[in-house]
Amino acid sequence: MRALARLVVSLLLAATTSFAPAVAEDLDLELVLLADSSGSIDDAEIRFQRQGYADAITDPMVLSAILDNAYGKIAVTYVEWGNAASQDVVVGWTVIDGADAARGFAEALMAAPRRAYGRNAIGSALLKGKRLIEDSGHRGVRRVIDLSADSANSWNGPPLETARAEVVAAGIVINGLAVLCRHCSGRPARYDLEDAFARLIIGGPGSFVVTADSEATFADAVRKKLILEIAALPPARNIAALSGPPVRFAADGQTRGE
Structure with missing residues (x-):
């Protein structure tokens, strides 16, 4: 009887543990990296883009920025997007709290196959990022979606304006990387892509666009x-010490552009 009683208690404890809600992890930032994998991007360009992110996440200045924050850690996931039915989580949520974690993220990013294709559905990509943040299991002080693309057009899926408004209303900031170089990303737009990003895509307090205009600057x-x-550098801060392309900030959470 005692053995049976012990078994019952063990099963009850196991059941309680299995269904107990996970405790959200506090950290400085939840960051969704949404990378263009639409029809204009070939496999060599996909690898080039991934290498740029792999190099950046392991860069000493990036790691220093992470460690200098309140919690000293962020959560990052990398998603490639194409059409409305094609958003692939290449690397799932990963807590970056030092060089080893960053290196592991970079290695996973470079090893995964490409799975996203199709014509631009930026609205769908933004809503995918929102769902990932809401289901992340983390509790970031800030929540950011970072979208890179060689075009501001969204050909299918939910309207871009509607998706952007939904994301910003959820307290998530949208930043952008406007890609102008041919080998970086497919066929670069023949209009002012930085301005289009500022007007149509980014949103939320302090949102901004960075432009990559060559392989060397990507x-x-x-x-x-x-x-x-x-x-979380504010727009008013002098960022001249950071080498690289200029940054265009949104004026506020509702108005994009300068």
Whole structure:
């Protein structure tokens, strides 16, 4: 009887543990990296983009920005997006709290196959980022979606304006990387892509656009963007010490552009 009683107690404890809600982890930032994997991007360009992010996340200045924050850690996930039915989580939520974690994230990013294709559905990509943040299991002081693309057009899925408004209303900031170089990302837009990002895509307090206009500046643009996001540098702060392309900030949470 005692053995049976012990078994019953053990089963009850196991059941209680299994269904107990997970405790959210506090950290400085939840960051969704949404990278363009639409039809204009070939496999070589996918690898080039990933390498830029892998180099940036392991950069000493980026790691220093992470460790200098209140909690000294952030959570990052990398998603490639194409059409409305194609958003692939390449690397799931990973807590970066030092060089080893950053290196592991970078290695996973470079090893995964490409799975996202199709014409631009930026609205769908933004809503995917929102869902990932809401289900992350983390509790970031700040929550950011970072979208890179060689176009501001959204050809299918929910309207971009509607998706952007929903994300910003949830307290999530949208930043952007406007990619102008051919090898960095497919066919760069023949209009002012930085201005289009500022008007149509970014949103939330302190949101901004960084432009990559050549192969040489792509990794540097990604690095600069990550530092700005991780350190939460305000638009008014002098960021001349960070080398790389210029930054265009949103005027406020509702108005994009300068």
